[in-house]
Amino acid sequence: MLDRLRGDVPAKRHNARTIAALTGNPGCSRRAVLDAAGVDKPKLAEHIGFPMGFGQSRFALARGNGFEAMLKADGCLLLLSVLSGVLGIDPGDAGYDDLGADDDATLAARHERTRQLLTAPPSGHGAAQPSPSGGEAAAARAALIDHPLLTLDVAGRTVFLEPDLIAFQARGRLHVVEIKSFAIVDDQADSAKVSAAAVQAAVYVLALRRLLAELGHDPALVSHDVVLVCPRDFSLTPQAVVIDVRKQLATLKRQLTRLASVSELAAGLPAGTSFDVALPPAELVASLRRVEARYAPECLSACELAVFCRHESAGSTAALGRPVRDALGGVETVAEALELAAGTRTPTEEQVEAAALLQAAARLRAEIG
Structure with a gap:
C-alpha cells in the first residue's frame, strides 16, 4: 500500500534527521505517511508550486564532506587522536572496521556485519593478556566501526540508520560519534545546531540500545554521552565535545510510542490517493489534503512541505x-x-x-x- 502511494520511483529512506522532525511533531499524519512511503518531499513540494528554501548550500556540504574525509583518513588516525582526549582511547591500540559507503544495495549486508561486530567484542576485547604480575587479565581494547547500519521501528515500519561512527571505549562501553561541519568558536556553538545534532544522536543511541538488547546484551552498555566532533574556531582543526542526550532520549521514546501505525493511516485513505510526482499538481494537492497535517511555524525549519502546509492553514x-x-x-x-x-x-x-x-x-x- 505504501509503495503504491509513492508511484514508480525509488523510495527515499528515513534518516535520523527525518525521524527527529517526525517525532518533534508526532500529530502530523501527513509527514508520517509521506516519509513511510518514501516520497521525495522536496520534489513533491516543487512540483505543486511550493518549493522549500532550507537546506545546506553545496559549499557547506563540500566543507562537511572534506572535514569528515580528513578525520577518517589513514584509518581514522586524526579522529582517534581527538577521541583519545574525551574517551580515553589509545590511538595505537584501537581497531578500525569500515563497513563501506552508503548504498541501498548493501543495506542488509552492512546491517548483518554491524550485528556481527557488536555480537563479538572489539578487536582484542576480552583477550587474555599478561598482567604486570604475570597473571592473566581481561584487557578491553578500543575500536571504531565506520559506516555502521542500525535499524529502528518507526510508526510500524523498520528504517535503516547510519551514524557516523560507533566507538568502543576501553572496557567495552559504546559511544555514538557524530561529525558535524558547524564550528565551535571560543568553546561555543550555535545552540539550534547543537540541539538538532543531539536529537539526531539520540536516535542512533536508541537504535543501538535496541540492537544490543536484541543480541542479548545490556542496552546500558551504550552510553547516553555522545561525542560531537566539529571544526574549532575558523579552521578545520577538530574539537570533540561530549553531550548528554538523556533528555532527548526520553522525549524520543515518548514521541515514538505516540506515532500511529502508518499502515493503518494508509489503509484509511480514500481510493485514488497518490503522491506520484508524475501526476498533475492539482491531483497531488487533492491527495495531500486527504491526509491530516499539523502545521506549526517550527515546521519551516524541518519539513520540505512546510510552505504548502502554511498556505493551507492560513x-x-x-x-x-x-x-x-x-x-x-x-x-x-x-x-x-x-x-x-x-x-x-x-x-x-x-x-x-x-x-x-x-x-x-x-x-x-x-x-x-
Missing part, C-alpha cells in the same frame, strides 16, 4: 504556533477567535475557557490602547 489558529493552538483549544480559526474576543459569537462548551481568555486579552488591549 487563517487557522494552528498557524500561529503551538502555544496559541494549545491555549485556544477548540477555536479553529482566527476569525472565530476575534468574534469570541469581541463577544459577538456565543462560545460552545469546549470554547468557554478560551473565550474568557480572549475577552480578558481584548479588555487589556483596550485599556492599554
Whole structure:
C-alpha cells in the first residue's frame, strides 16, 4: 500500500534527521505517511508550486564532506587522536572496521556485519593478556566501526540508520560519534545546531540500545554521552565535545510510542490517493489534503512541505504556533477567535475557557490602547 502511494520511483529512506522532525511533531499524519512511503518531499513540494528554501548550500556540504574525509583518513588516525582526549582511547591500540559507503544495495549486508561486530567484542576485547604480575587479565581494547547500519521501528515500519561512527571505549562501553561541519568558536556553538545534532544522536543511541538488547546484551552498555566532533574556531582543526542526550532520549521514546501505525493511516485513505510526482499538481494537492497535517511555524525549519502546509492553514489558529493552538483549544480559526474576543459569537462548551481568555486579552488591549 505504501509503495503504491509513492508511484514508480525509488523510495527515499528515513534518516535520523527525518525521524527527529517526525517525532518533534508526532500529530502530523501527513509527514508520517509521506516519509513511510518514501516520497521525495522536496520534489513533491516543487512540483505543486511550493518549493522549500532550507537546506545546506553545496559549499557547506563540500566543507562537511572534506572535514569528515580528513578525520577518517589513514584509518581514522586524526579522529582517534581527538577521541583519545574525551574517551580515553589509545590511538595505537584501537581497531578500525569500515563497513563501506552508503548504498541501498548493501543495506542488509552492512546491517548483518554491524550485528556481527557488536555480537563479538572489539578487536582484542576480552583477550587474555599478561598482567604486570604475570597473571592473566581481561584487557578491553578500543575500536571504531565506520559506516555502521542500525535499524529502528518507526510508526510500524523498520528504517535503516547510519551514524557516523560507533566507538568502543576501553572496557567495552559504546559511544555514538557524530561529525558535524558547524564550528565551535571560543568553546561555543550555535545552540539550534547543537540541539538538532543531539536529537539526531539520540536516535542512533536508541537504535543501538535496541540492537544490543536484541543480541542479548545490556542496552546500558551504550552510553547516553555522545561525542560531537566539529571544526574549532575558523579552521578545520577538530574539537570533540561530549553531550548528554538523556533528555532527548526520553522525549524520543515518548514521541515514538505516540506515532500511529502508518499502515493503518494508509489503509484509511480514500481510493485514488497518490503522491506520484508524475501526476498533475492539482491531483497531488487533492491527495495531500486527504491526509491530516499539523502545521506549526517550527515546521519551516524541518519539513520540505512546510510552505504548502502554511498556505493551507492560513487563517487557522494552528498557524500561529503551538502555544496559541494549545491555549485556544477548540477555536479553529482566527476569525472565530476575534468574534469570541469581541463577544459577538456565543462560545460552545469546549470554547468557554478560551473565550474568557480572549475577552480578558481584548479588555487589556483596550485599556492599554
